[in-house]
Amino acid sequence: MKRLVLLATAAVLLAPAGVHAAVPCRDKIYNQWYSSGKISTNYPIACYHDALAHVPGDAHVYSNLDSDIQAALQAALTGGGKGGPVGHGLSSDPSTTSETKAAVKTQHDPNASSAPADPATSSNGVPTPILVLGALALLLIASGAAGLGVKQYRKRSTA
Numbered sequence: 198m199k200r201l202v203l204l205a206t207a208a209v210l211l212a213p214a215g216v217h218a219a220v221p222c223r224d225k226i227y228n229q230w231y232s233s234g235k236i237s238t239n240y241p242i243a244c245y246h247d248a249l250a251h252v253p254g255d256a257h258v259y260s261n262l263d264s265d266i267q268a269a270l271q272a273a274l275t276g277g278g279k280g281g282p283v284g285h286g287l288s289s290d291p292s293t294t295s296e297t298k299a300a301v302k303t304q305h306d307p308n309a310s311s312a313p314a315d316p317a318t319s320s321n322g323v324p325t326p327i328l329v330l331g332a333l334a335l336l337l338i339a340s341g342a343a344g345l346g347v348k349q350y351r352k353r354s355t356a
Contacts, residue, residue, distance in 0.1 A: 223248035226269075230262055236269040245270035259324065 222244035230236055248266050256262040 221247065223251055226266060227253075227256075227262070230265060236265055239273060240269075242270065242273060245273065 222240055225238075226236060226240060226244060226248045229238060245266055249263060249270070252263045252266070
């Protein structure tokens, strides 16, 4: 039995890297977007379609991942895969200003406004329903504590 476990362990450790399943190209798109907020690498058209078909539910609701993938797909279709970066990510290049980013966004989305995004409507904060539910929870805790205090006061005053 020990030999079997030893052989299985050796087979797993010594297996060539090509034996393991390759990372789907949709995951490469997701990883790039999650790390930088933009899609700057050109991928095959099928990768964009696959990524759009498998956008995680939370990313679909709370981010613009699907619209950035669609913009990258459109750039790849119209520009022959030579489009610039697509997405909302912040550049590490200090020469890139908000005006440059707005121009790039407008280039890919003609309906986009060149004005900076309103922080209240930005998807970078805590969602409003979470804030409302948190405030409601604090209110319920406070009212429960007040009720307990009243109960204790009445118990002491009757005793």
